[in-house]
Amino acid sequence: MVLQDLLNQLQLCQAVLRWCAGPLLVGLLACGASLGWAQAAVPASAAAPQTPAADVVRYCVDPDWPPFEEIDAKGQHVGIAAELLKRVAQRSGVSLQLAPTKNWGESLTASQAGRCQILSFLNQSPKRDAWLVFTDPVLVDENVLITREEHPFVADLASVEGEILALPKGTSVEEWLRRDFPHLRLMLVDTEAQAFEAVNRRQADMTMRSLIVAASTLKREGWFNLKIAGQVPGYGNQLRIGVAKDQTALRDRLNIGVASLTAGERRQIVDQHLALNIATALDTRSLAWLGAVLVAVLLTSSYWIWRLRRVNAQLHHLSRSDALTGLYNRAGFDEIFKRELARAQRFETGLSVILLDIDFFKRINDQLGHTAGDSALRELALLLRAVVRNVDSVARWGGEEFLVICPATQPQQALVLAERILAAVRSHAFGIQQPITVSAGLASLQPGQNPHTLFTQADEALLQAKRQGRDRLVVFDQKEGSPWP
Numbered sequence: 001m002v003l004q005d006l007l008n009q010l011q012l013c014q015a016v017l018r019w020c021a022g023p024l025l026v027g028l029l030a031c032g033a034s035l036g037w038a039q040a041a042v043p044a045s046a047a048a049p050q051t052p053a054a055d056v057v058r059y060c061v062d063p064d065w066p067p068f069e070e071i072d073a074k075g076q077h078v079g080i081a082a083e084l085l086k087r088v089a090q091r092s093g094v095s096l097q098l099a100p101t102k103n104w105g106e107s108l109t110a111s112q113a114g115r116c117q118i119l120s121f122l123n124q125s126p127k128r129d130a131w132l133v134f135t136d137p138v139l140v141d142e143n144v145l146i147t148r149e150e151h152p153f154v155a156d157l158a159s160v161e162g163e164i165l166a167l168p169k170g171t172s173v174e175e176w177l178r179r180d181f182p183h184l185r186l187m188l189v190d191t192e193a194q195a196f197e198a199v200n201r202r203q204a205d206m207t208m209r210s211l212i213v214a215a216s217t218l219k220r221e222g223w224f225n226l227k228i229a230g231q232v233p234g235y236g237n238q239l240r241i242g243v244a245k246d247q248t249a250l251r252d253r254l255n256i257g258v259a260s261l262t263a264g265e266r267r268q269i270v271d272q273h274l275a276l277n278i279a280t281a282l283d284t285r286s287l288a289w290l291g292a293v294l295v296a297v298l299l300t301s302s303y304w305i306w307r308l309r310r311v312n313a314q315l316h317h318l319s320r321s322d323a324l325t326g327l328y329n330r331a332g333f334d335e336i337f338k339r340e341l342a343r344a345q346r347f348e349t350g351l352s353v354i355l356l357d358i359d360f361f362k363r364i365n366d367q368l369g370h371t372a373g374d375s376a377l378r379e380l381a382l383l384l385r386a387v388v389r390n391v392d393s394v395a396r397w398g399g400e401e402f403l404v405i406c407p408a409t410q411p412q413q414a415l416v417l418a419e420r421i422l423a424a425v426r427s428h429a430f431g432i433q434q435p436i437t438v439s440a441g442l443a444s445l446q447p448g449q450n451p452h453t454l455f456t457q458a459d460e461a462l463l464q465a466k467r468q469g470r471d472r473l474v475v476f477d478q479k480e481g482s483p484w485p
Contacts, residue, residue: 058099059118060107067216067273081121088257123172132242142238147206147229154230166195166204193370233408234391322396325381333395340407352414352444354404358472361400365421411444437471
């Protein structure tokens with residue numbers, strides 16, 4: 001029924017757009033002379049509906065993080081984050097008041113102590129989940145490795161030994177690096193500028209910072225002896241608004257504003273602060289008239305285009321998702337695997353898979369009923385999403401089996417992740433009357449290997465884990481051609 005309803009909506013959207021296409025353009029050209037009306041109508045129509053403002057919400061920022069954000073000499077919050085947050089608040093009907101701090105560490109402390117309800121622009125991390133909930137991403141930006149000009153390109157951070165990486169204190173990147181690269185030597189400093197300066201003075205070999213921050217800082221400070229020397233997959237910034245954990249209604253309200261931001265708005269704001277705007281010699285009056293016509297077209301047809309895209313997105317999602325858990329199904333996973341396989345073969349970055357199976361799942365269905373079994377499957381899906389890295393993808397492989405694909409991941413890194421998953425499952429309360437554990441099989445793609453055998457190897461390793469007593473990980477040994485514990 002859901003699929004049929006979506007197909008009916010799709011046909012309706014297409015019919016309306018076909019009907020509008022011819023006569024709409026004629027009417028718009030006739031209205032082109034009324035430029036004043038068109039220009040006045042655009043802001044009123046384009047603006048998102050305002051909801052009544054609630055009590056003033058205090059927010060903290062990083063006062064020294066240009067071009068993302070900073071507090072200027074007048075005590076004003078300025079930068080990319082400031083512009084984006086202002087629009088989100090306006091469109092969510094939220095009134096904000098800045099709570100000034102001296103540095104990012106002081107902002108984190110103020111947030112934990114409840115002196116501000118919002119942190120303006122930050123990554124989500126397990127440590128921050130302890131006192132914050134997060135909006136959807138406001139801006140996505142890659143992290144890159146910055147080194148001196150003579151330093152070689154860094155293809156794999158796991159292969160870097162004995163080198164020092166400088167980072168500002170209290171960042172999510174520090175949490176990620178300590179988790180995924182425990183042997184890396186970290187040098188913690190107070191500010192972004194100090195991290196770059198440490199590399200410039202050879203006190204550190206590299207730093208990992210946002211691509212936007214790196215582009216701005218290298219240009220502003222004139223550090224032309226520094227360069228971008230690599231990127232670590234899965235370490236992109238998904239910058240969100242952090243909200244006090246007891247303020248979920250406020251988080252949901254802010255998400256309305258986040259959803260209203262378009263890709264064009266984000267790009268325009270970033271370009272303004274990086275001075276990347278390109279001037280043209282087009283006559284401004286012609287441009288204004290043409291813009292009025294185009295905006296009128298968009299305003300008239302945007303609703304039906306939105307409906308059409310939404311229906312298409314729902315159909316695509318249904319075809320690739322497992323109905324019970326919301327994870328990728330086999331079709332969705334095949335699409336992801338083809339893309340990651342092509343990337344691994346092209347850049348020789350490695351690829352690993354972890355096959356998981358709930359131990360004695362039949363007992364749960366037999367003793368507690370299928371409702372409890374379904375609940376356990378959904379809960380495990382949520383747990384897996386929380387434990388794996390941003391770059392990993394999780395699918396329901398079938399029944400009580402789940403599969404994790406780990407791009408750009410060598411066997412030792414995948415082993416650490418798999419053990420972390422098993423430990424998380426052991427300690428998790430699934431809300432049923434008996435504990436749950438999982439068995440896991442791990443396999444990694446080797447040069448020249450038939451990629452289809454990767455899943456067979458993971459399955460063999462999983463069977464070996466079950467034979468050895470369950471609740472354990474077995475890794476397929478490529479040299480021996482057999483699993484090893």
